[in-house]
Amino acid sequence: MVQSPQSQLVSLDLSQPLWERFFSVAPLVVIGTKEPETDYDLAPKHMAMPLGWENYFGFVCTPRHRTYQNVRREKTFTVSFPRPEQIVLASLGAAPRCDDNSKPALAALPTFPASVIDGVFLQDAYLFLECQLDQIVDGFGENSLIVGKIVAAHIQPEALRVSDGDDQDLLLKAPLLAYLPPGRYAKIDCSFSFPFHTGFKQ
Ligand SMILES: Cc1cc2nc3c(=O)[nH]c(=O)nc-3n(C[C@H](O)[C@H](O)[C@H](O)COP(=O)(O)O)c2cc1C
Numbered sequence: 001m002v003q004s005p006q007s008q009l010v011s012l013d014l015s016q017p018l019w020e021r022f023f024s025v026a027p028l029v030v031i032g033t034k035e036p037e038t039d040y041d042l043a044p045k046h047m048a049m050p051l052g053w054e055n056y057f058g059f060v061c062t063p064r065h066r067t068y069q070n071v072r073r074e075k076t077f078t079v080s081f082p083r084p085e086q087i088v089l090a091s092l093g094a095a096p097r098c099d100d101n102s103k104p105a106l107a108a109l110p111t112f113p114a115s116v117i118d119g120v121f122l123q124d125a126y127l128f129l130e131c132q133l134d135q136i137v138d139g140f141g142e143n144s145l146i147v148g149k150i151v152a153a154h155i156q157p158e159a160l161r162v163s164d165g166d167d168q169d170l171l172l173k174a175p176l177l178a179y180l181p182p183g184r185y186a187k188i189d190c191s192f193s194f195p196f197h198t199g200f201k202q
Helices: 066-073 085-094 104-108 167-171
Strands: 029-034 042-046 048-050 057-060 076-081 110-114 120-122 129-139 145-154 177-178 184-188
Touching: 029 057, 042 057, 042 066, 042 076, 042 104, 042 120, 048 120, 057 066, 057 129, 066 076, 066 129, 066 145, 076 145, 085 104, 085 177, 085 184, 104 177, 129 177
Parallel strands: none
Antiparallel strands: 029 042, 029 076, 048 057, 057 145, 076 129, 110 120, 129 145, 177 184
């Protein structure tokens, strides 16, 4: 009997953490929120993406994190898209908190203020979104989806696509940062045109 190639597949044990068994591609953003007093929090998130083609942006966060609590209270957040060379800064945002709940590592992160909402961005990132909370959907196990409406957006000139520009050239000059869970990252400066079917419509 000829064995089907499918019989080589390894079925994964769903009682173990599934997403640790292989690599996938994700963005890496830094979410900025306002702390209860005067400070601001910055924390990296990779489960983050636009929700549709209109101006919505969402990320997954556990209610245990200050990010979640801050967004629920203040109803705003910022999103900074770091460059590959800012990977250590992005990681510092996930440094543990002290007993008094402070996160001293944040002092190493250079920031600048948002323009429309009360928030800060990671300096020298390439794309910046200011978001007003739209909704929080709880209940994905212990995680929640936080969705914001983008009320302002800013971009570094070298990362901005222009009609007569070369897209590959743009990525060479302004490479993207990808997170490859679990625990690796990549600098993307080489890409290929997508082979869209003739007549393809969005
Ligand atoms: C590379 C990386 C990606 C992360 N992605 C997420 C994520 O998508 N969702 C999440 O809830 N936490 C994620 N975390 C963890 C938190 O952002 C992190 O623990 C942070 O310290 C929480 O801080 P806070 O209590 O100030 O919100 C990630 C951490 C790292 C290092």
